Amino acid sequence: MGAGLTVHFASRLDQIHLKLYALVDQGLGKHEGDLRALTPSREELIQAARWIRPHDPSSGFREMLERALHCLGVEDADLGP
Numbered sequence: 001m002g003a004g005l006t007v008h009f010a011s012r013l014d015q016i017h018l019k020l021y022a023l024v025d026q027g028l029g030k031h032e033g034d035l036r037a038l039t040p041s042r043e044e045l046i047q048a049a050r051w052i053r054p055h056d057p058s059s060g061f062r063e064m065l066e067r068a069l070h071c072l073g074v075e076d077a078d079l080g081p
Contacts (some may be wrong), residue, residue: 016040017048018061024065035072045069046077052077 010018019035040048049065062079069077 012038013044013047016044017051019049019070020045021055024061024068028071032071040072045072045074046079049077049079051053052070
């Protein structure tokens, strides 16, 4: 037998994390629609936001992240320091 092709797919939760990051980084558009289609729970969005925070700890990015969460229905997320 020859070499085979191995394909890995991002899990739904991984996709939520990546789409929220892309939405904050690139603004509303395709990523928002993709993220909404995944129907993330409040807890999943907060988990994704906490994962995103260390990637860009600037206050401006945090503000955009909070706005994105608000747009997605999460208004009182504790994102830590």
